[in-house]
Amino acid sequence: MSAERDSAVGEQISDxxxxxxxxxxxxxxxxxxxAKKAAPARKTPARKTPAKKATAQKATAQKATAKKATAKKxxAKKAAPARGPAAKQASARKAAAAKSSAALKKAPAPRKQVVAPKKATAxxxxxxxxxxxxxxxxxxxxxxxxxxxxxxRELAEVYPYAHPELDFENPFQLVVATVxxxxxxxxRVNQTTPALFAKYPTPEDLAAADPEEVEEILRPTGFFxxxxxxxxxxxxxxxxxxxxxxxxxxxxxxxxxxxxxxxxFVVLGNAFGRPGIxxxxxxxxxxxxxxxxxxxxxxxxEAAVGALFPKSDWTDLSHHVIWHGRRICHARxxxxxxxxxxxxxxxxxxxxxxxxxxxxxxxxEKAGRPGQRLRPPQAYLDAGGRAAPPLGAG
Numbered sequence: 169m170s171a172e173r174d175s176a177v178g179e180q181i182s183d184x185x186x187x188x189x190x191x192x193x194x195x196x197x198x199x200x201x202x203a204k205k206a207a208p209a210r211k212t213p214a215r216k217t218p219a220k221k222a223t224a225q226k227a228t229a230q231k232a233t234a235k236k237a238t239a240k241k242x243x244a245k246k247a248a249p250a251r252g253p254a255a256k257q258a259s260a261r262k263a264a265a266a267k268s269s270a271a272l273k274k275a276p277a278p279r280k281q282v283v284a285p286k287k288a289t290a291x292x293x294x295x296x297x298x299x300x301x302x303x304x305x306x307x308x309x310x311x312x313x314x315x316x317x318x319x320x321r322e323l324a325e326v327y328p329y330a331h332p333e334l335d336f337e338n339p340f341q342l343v344v345a346t347v348x349x350x351x352x353x354x355x356r357v358n359q360t361t362p363a364l365f366a367k368y369p370t371p372e373d374l375a376a377a378d379p380e381e382v383e384e385i386l387r388p389t390g391f392f393x394x395x396x397x398x399x400x401x402x403x404x405x406x407x408x409x410x411x412x413x414x415x416x417x418x419x420x421x422x423x424x425x426x427x428x429x430x431x432x433f434v435v436l437g438n439a440f441g442r443p444g445i446x447x448x449x450x451x452x453x454x455x456x457x458x459x460x461x462x463x464x465x466x467x468x469x470e471a472a473v474g475a476l477f478p479k480s481d482w483t484d485l486s487h488h489v490i491w492h493g494r495r496i497c498h499a500r501x502x503x504x505x506x507x508x509x510x511x512x513x514x515x516x517x518x519x520x521x522x523x524x525x526x527x528x529x530x531x532x533e534k535a536g537r538p539g540q541r542l543r544p545p546q547a548y549l550d551a552g553g554r555a556a557p558p559l560g561a562g
Contacts, residue, residue, distance in 0.1 A: 307459070315512060316460050316476045322509045323488035329548040330487035332438045333540040334358060339414035339439040340406070341365055344374070344399050346434045347426040352389045355540040359559035360388050362542070368403075371412045375403035388559065398426030416440045429467065437483035445470045446486040450493030457497070457515045495534045503529040 307315070324330075333354040336342035341361065349357045364385050368374035374382075379396050386392040386399075402424040406412055414435065415421055421432035433444030445451075447466040455461055461472035477485055496503050502519030505526030510516050520526045532539050538554040549555070 312460070313476050316458070316473075319458065319509055319512050320477065320481065320485050320488055322512065323492055324484065326508050327488055327491045329545065329551040329553060330484065330491045331545050331548060332434065332487070333490075334434075335361060335541050335543050336439075339435060340371055342439050343402065343414055343421075343424070343427065343431065343435050346431045347398050347402065348386065348389050348395055350395070351391055353540065355556050356389055358540060358542050358556060360386060362558070371403040371406040374400060375407050395426075401425035402427060414439070416442070418444075429470070433486075437486070443479045443482040444486070445474055445482045446490065447473075448490060450490045451486060453499055454489050454493045454497055457513075457518075459514045495531050496529075498529065498531075501529060503527070506530060506534075 332342075334342065334345040334349060335358045336345055344364070345357050345361050348360065364382070367385070368377050368382075377400060379400060382396045382400060383392050386395050389395060405424050406414060409423075410420070416436065418429070418432050418436065421427050421435060422429060430447055433446050436442040437444040437446070447470050452464075452466065452469055455469060455473050456464075460476060461469055463469045463472050473485075474482060492509075493499075496507050498519070502515075503526040504510060504513075504516050504519040505521045505523040506529070507513065507516070507526075520529060531537065533548075533551075533553045538556045539548065540556050541548075542556050542558055544553060544555055
């Protein structure tokens with residue numbers, strides 16, 4: 169039995185030795201193979217040991233943690249921008265504050281830009297600018313003065329005999345005739361006043377007159393009731409306040425019934441020799457047509473035109489302008505083709521420019537007809553003018 173055990177053991181030993189040798193060979197072969205293909209051998213799951221499995225699990229867990237970390241990174245990145253705008257806003261505020269402080273420090277630069285235009289506008293005089301701006305050609309103040317005075321000189325050559333076109337022998341007759349000339353022609357007044365002054369030669373006579381008798385005389389002038397009230401009223405004022413004499417001051421004349429600045433300047437200029445501008449309808453129309461002024465109020469026209477001429481020219485200027493307006497430069501259809509100052513007129517062409525047709529539009533002595541005065545000055549008659557016929561003479 170011991171021999172059988174020994175043989176059995178020997179067989180086992182021999183078998184074990186064989187198996188051990190085989191295992192050694194296999195291990196040697198595996199070792200060489202593992203040396204050649206170490207990485208693939210480790211990746212094979214069938215050969216993983218429990219320790220390797222634990223290591224793999226740890227690696228997997230680390231990978232999962234890394235993935236979670238990478239998944240959380242965008243949130244962190246997103247969170248960072250959320251914190252970024254606040255920081256940016258704070259920095260922007262600081263930058264704005266810095267810029268505002270810098271702007272305050274650099275304030276003189278904008279002030280220069282604002283001051284420059286003010287200096288430019290301040291260098292232009294305000295008063296002349298209104299007159300100059302109104303002129304369509306952009307005429308300067310100096311050019312306007314020169315042109316206006318040249319027009320007056322030209323008109324003085326055309327009408328050397330210009331005079332007040334109301335018949336009068338004294339200041340009383342002139343002030344009454346001027347009041348009656350409202351809303352009618354000087355010719356009609358000249359044809360009416362001879363009968364009035366023949367019956368009432370003084371302020372005392374007219375102040376005591378019967379209104380109905382005066383109305384009958386003044387009927388041809390139109391608005392005879394209102395005019396009767398005015399001439400009787402001013403006659404009473406002359407008697408009561410000025411001893412029956414016509415005052416020679418503007419402030420006294422305008423206190424009389426029916427007497428305004430226009431009438432007062434007619435009396436002052438032609439009865440007392442004191443310069444004045446007579447702003448009647450013809451004067452207003454022509455100075456605006458000539459672009460001397462754009463004013464429409466008579467007082468403002470008087471001031472604007474008076475500033476263009478020396479005071480000594482005012483009375484004759486009024487005669488020249490009024491005469492030209494009555495004879496050539498009419499309201500509705502100016503005779504532009506027969507106008508001697510056409511080259512100086514900015515409104516040339518508003519009327520008839522054909523010379524032959526324009527000549528037919530001329531009035532009074534320019535058309536070979538009588539003037540407005542029944543008793544004109546001798547200078548007018550010497551220049552070829554003709555006296556007007558009396559009332560009812562045709």
